[in-house]
Amino acid sequence: MAGKRRAEMMQETREKLIGAARKAFAEKGYAGASMDDLTAAVGLTRGALYHNFGDKRGLLAAVVNTIDGEMAECARRAALKAADPWEGLLAEGVAYIEMALDPEVQRIVLLDGPAVLGDPSQWPSQNACLAFTIEAVEGLIADGVMKPVDAEAAARLLNGAALNAALWIAASEAPEAVLAKAVEAFRCLAAGFLARPR
Amino acid sequence: MAGKRRAEMMQETREKLIGAARKAFAEKGYAGASMDDLTAAVGLTRGALYHNFGDKRGLLAAVVNTIDGEMAECARRAALKAADPWEGLLAEGVAYIEMALDPEVQRIVLLDGPAVLGDPSQWPSQNACLAFTIEAVEGLIADGVMKPVDAEAAARLLNGAALNAALWIAASEAPEAVLAKAVEAFRCLAAGFLARPR
DNA sequence: TCCTTTTACATACGTAGCGTATGCATATTG
DNA sequence: CAATATGCATACGCTACGTATGTAAAAGGA
The missing domain is CATH 1.10.10 (Arc Repressor Mutant, subunit A)
Structure with missing residues (x-):
């Protein structure tokens, strides 16, 4: 050819x-x-x-862009499989935690990315993951499922919590056990946003 | 002399x-x-x-260690000023958000630190901030104020959420306004850990 | 007090790797 | 079929890290 x-x-x-x-x-x-x-x-x-x-940074940006897109796609699929929108949001967070267990994601997107390219929210990819989460949160607030907090703030806090949990899990010696604890705590924490406890 | x-x-x-x-x-x-x-x-x-x-990394580690200690001290002071232990935990989180607005903290501890030295929880300083938060959480669980989740998991999620919020605020164009939103959402989120809503 | 040894730091060197300037060959245009 | 543009390779200079070596002063012993 x-x-x-x-x-x-x-x-x-x-x-x-x-x-x-x-x-x-x-x-x-x-x-x-x-x-x-x-x-x-x-x-x-x-x-x-x-x-x-x-330059070298430009290449990193391109790589981050690629991976970020794949992550958003993965989160979207996880959310769609859930029973209702609220469970969808939780599933998204859990998916995010699990994705961050991938060494490639960790090293490139979570560690070097921010250090070299600056805050993720300023990336051209506009952090596809975050954008998707914000959308979900806005819907849940409109439906009265979540308390009327700032959607972006809520999305960022949730993603931030998930991200940090992932770093913790990845560095731990018993990832599986720690993952379970983290997911439980995450679900519990997120419930703080619920308008009515379930 | x-x-x-x-x-x-x-x-x-x-x-x-x-x-x-x-x-x-x-x-x-x-x-x-x-x-x-x-x-x-x-x-x-x-x-x-x-x-x-x-080597260069060793110097960074020493610098991070110094700043980390200062941050823990600051968080401790903020927590002690609060009315009760639960408010203390919240104050700690808010203090963490505010400290992370300092460009020095951001660049060195939050961005370059993890990228160069690896996961913060593995640092020799053992992340003084986190250790203090874990202590507070354990006390609150023992007193029945918080749900009986894993203390370390809860502390990490809270700190992670605060950290991410700080990065967001710092990169934003109206830090003051964003700070308010973030703090409100943080208090709301943390309430998910409460055994009984207040 | 004087000699020996250790230590804290400076100087000198080798080398890796980034960014740029330039060259070349192939594809596109008129 | 010439002329130009483009995608990529080659060649060069420069910065900066880490190490090996040198040196002067402090610590220790007799």
Whole structure:
């Protein structure tokens, strides 16, 4: 298939670089990942990198964007499977906790991402996860299920709690046991937003 | 005052380096801070640095340790001023949110710290803030004020929520307004842990 | 008091890795 | 079929980390 168009070729190299970066950043961390090694792993050089992404940060941003999208998709699926909207919100939080157990997510999105790119809410991806959570919260407030607090504030606190729990679990020696405790506490905590206790 | 003992001198250079590092890390970020510049700013060279702290990470760890201690002290004071233990826990969370508005705390402890040193709970300082919160939670559970959830899980979720709120506030354009929203939502959320609604 | 040893820090060096400037080959345009 | 633009490689300089080595002063012993 030598008959590929120029744009297709470029798209392909971008994907190759993002894939390699995902691995390298996850394994070595952002600072520890060498651009020379990373590009060579897919048969390219740093030339391709700087042409396509500007600099090292640009590549990280692209990787974060990709993973963030996958996470939002995963959270959405978890929420849709739930019995009602409130359970959906909880399922979303739990899904978030579970996703954050993935070393790739942890290292790239939760640790290096914020440190290198700044606050997640300022990312171009606008943190798809958060956006989805805000939507859910707004619906629940409108339906009177949740107390009328600021939707963004509620979403951020919930996501923040889940995120921190995930870091804790991942660093612990008995992830499964800790996960159970964290999920229980999370459900309990979230209930504080309920207009009427269940 | 040339009559200083050796140990005192060393303690002094350690403090000078930590002070300079605090400034440099806060202003330029961990990766962007040059050890040459940083040490020269207090009339030393990298020799002193590597002798006292091993490497760049070691210096960051020392700085984080210092700030973490100050934060715990601040949280403790806030909690003691409250009317009762439950309000104390809330005050602690709010204090945590407010402290995280300090750019120095944000950049060093919340962003670069976890990225470079790993999960905060594994730090030698053992995250003084968290330890104090856990203590408070255990007391509240014993007194039947809070539901009998896992104390560490509850403390981590609360701190996580507060931390994330702080990052949000700091990045926002109207910190004061956002702070109010966040604090309200935080109080509401925390109420989920109450055995009996108030 | 004088000699020895340790220690706290400075100086010098090697090296990795980022960003940029330049070159080249292929694809697109007229 | 020329002319231009583009995607990527090659080459270079510079910054900054970590280490190896040097040195002067303090601590300790006789």
